[in-house]
Amino acid sequence: MIKVIRGNPTPEELAAALAVVQARAAATAAASSDTQDLPEQWSDPGRIARHDRPRPGPRAWARTYWPV
Known part of the structure; x- marks a missing residue:
């Protein structure tokens, strides 16, 4: 309305505005029917946890600050 x-x-004027x-x-x-709900997928927190992140090695704690 x-x-x-x-x-x-x-x-x-009213017809032109309408x-x-x-x-x-x-x-x-x-435009919204062409996309696949990208904003919803972008804000999905599960999207971040889908990939395995690299894990530190056994001596990573020793190399975090001090050079070898």
Whole structure:
């Protein structure tokens, strides 16, 4: 629903504004159907834990600060 807050638009101006809003909504709907919900996948915390991280070797604690 569109509500005019200020002014007194003509029917042609109102129709033009409505056409822009409808075109924008159609473009957004078409773009979202093309993608595979990337924002939801991007923010998924399980995405970080899917890969094994390298584990330190047996003497890694000795090499963390002091050069050998």
